[in-house]
Amino acid sequence: xxxxxxxxxxxxxxxxxxxxxxxxxxxxxxxxxxxxxxxxxxxxxxxxxxxxxxxxxxxxxxxxxxxxxxxxxxxxxxxxxxxxxxxxxxxxxxxxxxxxxxxxxxxxxxxxxxxxxxxxxxxxxxxxxxxxxxxxxxxxxxxxxxxxxxxxxxxxxxxxxxxxxxxxxxxxxxxxxxxxxxxxxxxxxxxxxxxxxxxxxxxxxxxxxx
Amino acid sequence: xxxxxxxxxxxxxxxxxxxxxxxxxxxxxxxxxxxxxxxxxxxxxxxxxxxxxxxxxxxxxxxxxxxxxxxxxxxxxxxxxxxxxxxxxxxxxxxxxxxxxxxxxxxxxxxxxxxxxxxxxxxxxxxxxxxxxxxxxxxxxxxxxxxxxxxxxxxxxxxxxxxxxxxxxxxxxxxxxxxxxxxxxxxxxxxxxxxxxxxxx
Numbered sequence: 001x002x003x004x005x006x007x008x009x010x011x012x013x014x015x016x017x018x019x020x021x022x023x024x025x026x027x028x029x030x031x032x033x034x035x036x037x038x039x040x041x042x043x044x045x046x047x048x049x050x051x052x053x054x055x056x057x058x059x060x061x062x063x064x065x066x067x068x069x070x071x072x073x074x075x076x077x078x079x080x081x082x083x084x085x086x087x088x089x090x091x092x093x094x095x096x097x098x099x100x101x102x103x104x105x106x107x108x109x110x111x112x113x114x115x116x117x118x119x120x121x122x123x124x125x126x127x128x129x130x131x132x133x134x135x136x137x138x139x140x141x142x143x144x145x146x147x148x149x150x151x152x153x154x155x156x157x158x159x160x161x162x163x164x165x166x167x168x169x170x171x172x173x174x175x176x177x178x179x180x181x182x183x184x185x186x187x188x189x190x191x192x193x194x195x196x197x198x199x200x201x202x203x204x205x206x207x208x209x210x
Numbered sequence: 211x212x213x214x215x216x217x218x219x220x221x222x223x224x225x226x227x228x229x230x231x232x233x234x235x236x237x238x239x240x241x242x243x244x245x246x247x248x249x250x251x252x253x254x255x256x257x258x259x260x261x262x263x264x265x266x267x268x269x270x271x272x273x274x275x276x277x278x279x280x281x282x283x284x285x286x287x288x289x290x291x292x293x294x295x296x297x298x299x300x301x302x303x304x305x306x307x308x309x310x311x312x313x314x315x316x317x318x319x320x321x322x323x324x325x326x327x328x329x330x331x332x333x334x335x336x337x338x339x340x341x342x343x344x345x346x347x348x349x350x351x352x353x354x355x356x357x358x359x360x361x362x363x364x365x366x367x368x369x370x371x372x373x374x375x376x377x378x379x380x381x382x383x384x385x386x387x388x389x390x391x392x393x394x395x396x397x398x399x400x401x402x403x404x405x406x407x408x409x410x411x
Binding site: 022 | 272276279280282283366367368374379380381382384385388389391392395396
């Protein structure tokens with residue numbers, strides 16, 4: 001009987017010692033990077049790496065549920081005007097390991113944009129390697145302003161051209177433009193397009209970076 | 211098969227069935243020799259009479275957890291390739307409750323019911339029949355309750371873990387769970403001494 005008790009205590013002490021050691025173990029990064037050049041090359045060649053402004057505007061209007069639009073420009077640029085529902089995660093912050101680990105736990109379609117193209121494509125490479133389903137907005141925010149917010153007037157005043165123009169104008173209106181460059185207010189753009197309800201630990205972080 | 215033995219995916223089905231058979235027999239043998247083929251022993255944990263099951267389960271959890279945390283720290287395993295089921299909070303909680311009620315009433319959980327089946331326990335036959343019936347009913351009802359089990363009322367949280375949720379390292383979670391487990395063991399022994407009625411297997 002006595003031996004049994006010591007055995008039990010021994011087990012308990014061992015468990016405690018292991019637990020205390022555990023407390024100080026760093027733990028590895030959860031997100032695994034796997035760089036597959038062939039896959040990336042294939043995506044680039046087939047154009048699966050990018051999305052046009054008009055497709056993106058359709059997705060937003062339809063309310064595509066797993067869509068996450070990330071504005072990788074500086075906070076300053078973001079506050080001057082951004083795509084509706086976009087979240088602002090500047091490039092430096094986006095490419096931090098903590099951000100990659102915390103923001104992309106739930107599978108979603110990520111659309112990246114900067115002013116032009118190159119920064120978004122650099123971010124795309126990293127996100128792809130981290131296993132995130134990412135796309136780049138073709139032409140960046142510049143293209144968005146040109147094609148969506150300021151649709152060009154048709155040259156010939158034919159019926160279907162005018163209809164198309166009117167449709168484009170209503171899309172522009174949806175995104176808060178009257179057919180001319182208008183800076184949307186920053187607060188309007190702060191709302192995250194996050195689809196899933198409740199209990200998302202990352203919510204807090206998102207609010208902090210608006 | 212999942213990581214870290216995903217290599218079995220490359221082997222033929224025949225070899226995998228042999229592995230499954232060996233693992234299954236081993237698991238069943240451990241269950242039976244721990245007395246888990248006896249529904250009385252399993253059921254009495256819910257009346258705080260015999261907490262063997264509770265202790266064995268917690269031992270398994272703590273052992274696996276400690277092992278993984280240390281093996282990860284040594285860099286012997288790629289934790290990111292380990293399959294973590296996605297969390298559906300509310301449907302998961304409801305499922306757990308139903309499973310628990312069935313456990314308390316029937317005295318078996320699905321695994322042990324087959325152990326009972328193998329050792330010719332009559333009540334396990336009824337239990338297995340009930341489980342199959344439950345699956346059938348669920349299959350018929352599932353399309354009507356889709357918002358609850360997979361949709362917007364399911365509390366979907368993705369592949370979340372406790373350490374991710376609280377933003378701490380895995381070791382901190384391990385430490386806390388170890389404390390809970392130790393308190394649980396000594397609490398269980400204390401309760402067993404007080405109003406225990408250990409079922410002889």
